[in-house]
Amino acid sequence: MKKNDYQVRFGLVVRKLRNKKNLTQEELASLCDLDRTYIGSVERGERNVSLINIHKIASALNIEVKELF
Template identity: 45%
Template sequence: MNIKEKFGFKVKQLRERKGFSIEYLANISNVDRTYISDIEKGKRNVSIQIMEKIILALDADFIEFFNDNNFKK
């Protein structure tokens, strides 16, 4: 799994855990819903600004978000 897929998997995991639809996450993060869908599929190379918007919208801590076995080798 590459880094784009790992990031997208984590976003989807947290989104679903919170019970958010892609549309709702798009609205609260101010990121287009098709862009979020592509992120979750590992198709987008996400900028730091977009990462911040999504992680904050998911009410996640940056350290905890990336301190996950998915991001380790």
């Protein structure tokens, strides 16, 4: 599996969980204290997300970090 494949799979999980919580990208970004464009690029697999931002996303979705993987 290529590096980008992990990013794409991670982004798909973020999008799925965000949609499950009925949140827009903008709402999730606000809860994470991140920019909406950053969330969009994460969901498209364009970002190599830092551990800090993974934790922010998990917290905003009210889930454990492991659920993102």
